[in-house]
Amino acid sequence: xxxxxxxxxxxxxxxxxxxYRYALAHGLAxxxxxxxxxxxxxxxxxxxxxxxxxxxxVRALLERARVDELALLDRLGRAGQPIGLVPAVERVWAWxxxxxxxxxxxxxxxxxxxxxxEPEGAWAGFARATVDDWLAVLAAxxxxxxxxxxxxxxxxxxxxxxxxxxxLDLLASDDEPRVTAAVRHQLALLRG
Numbered sequence: 001x002x003x004x005x006x007x008x009x010x011x012x013x014x015x016x017x018x019x020y021r022y023a024l025a026h027g028l029a030x031x032x033x034x035x036x037x038x039x040x041x042x043x044x045x046x047x048x049x050x051x052x053x054x055x056x057x058v059r060a061l062l063e064r065a066r067v068d069e070l071a072l073l074d075r076l077g078r079a080g081q082p083i084g085l086v087p088a089v090e091r092v093w094a095w096x097x098x099x100x101x102x103x104x105x106x107x108x109x110x111x112x113x114x115x116x117x118e119p120e121g122a123w124a125g126f127a128r129a130t131v132d133d134w135l136a137v138l139a140a141x142x143x144x145x146x147x148x149x150x151x152x153x154x155x156x157x158x159x160x161x162x163x164x165x166x167x168l169d170l171l172a173s174d175d176e177p178r179v180t181a182a183v184r185h186q187l188a189l190l191r192g
Contacts, residue, residue, distance in 0.1 A: 012050045015042055019057065020064045024103040027110055028058060058122035062111050066126075068104055070133060086187050088141035089159045093183050096167050097176050109171055134160050155190065162186045 008016070018040035023031065033044040033054055051057040072095050083091075095101060108130070115126035138156040139147050146152040162183060170179045 009050075015040060015047065015050060016060055016064060018042075019047075020061055023061050023065075024107055027107065028061065028114070029110060031058065033057070055122040062122070062126055065104060065107050065111065066129070066133075069108065069130065082143045082147070083141050085138060085142050085146070085155055085159055086191050088138060089163060089183075089187055089190070092163055093166065093180070096163065097170060097180055102171070105167060106171060109168060131160070134163075159190065162190075 022036055022039050033047055037044045037047055047057055051060055112127045115123040135156055138159055142152050166179050166183050
């Protein structure tokens with residue numbers, strides 16, 4: 001008989017949120033349980049008990065980061081009527097370009113890259129899942145005739161490629177005006 005997943009305890013949720021804030025500030029690349037535990041008022045043993053091992057904690061942190069990412073995507077999908085691909089990209093870019101989202105986006109970029117070079121373990125499937133999430137939301141923003149056609153799939157794939165490339169450039173350079181101008185230029189081409 002399969003074992004049912006139990007709901008996380010209040011302490012597990014509290015420590016996950018504290019660890020998430022820590023990861024936003026420090027990243028995941030050099031995550032070590034002892035400094036993390038000290039910083040969040042816990043112990044490595046408690047973290048191991050609650051999350052199984054370091055990979056289990058990293059998986060929980062990636063899932064927590066994905067919750068924030070999906071919250072943005074959910075707001076786009078709630079419009080009722082499809083808002084169109086270009087307005088959706090404009091809204092997504094405005095969110096991506098906002099200074100206050102940089103810690104989350106750096107964490108996302110780190111996890112995305114690690115998922116590509118370390119496709120097993122804690123990072124497994126992260127990059128693919130985010131591509132699927134974003135393409136699904138962009139598809140929901142397209143009017144049905146466009147969404148269902150081959151050209152619609154190509155247009156949303158291009159839009160996603162522009163957003164991801166611009167995001168990486170923004171994170172590397174912190175030159176928001178230049179990168180935003182490039183995104184706007186691409187959107188003008190996408191409109192046509």
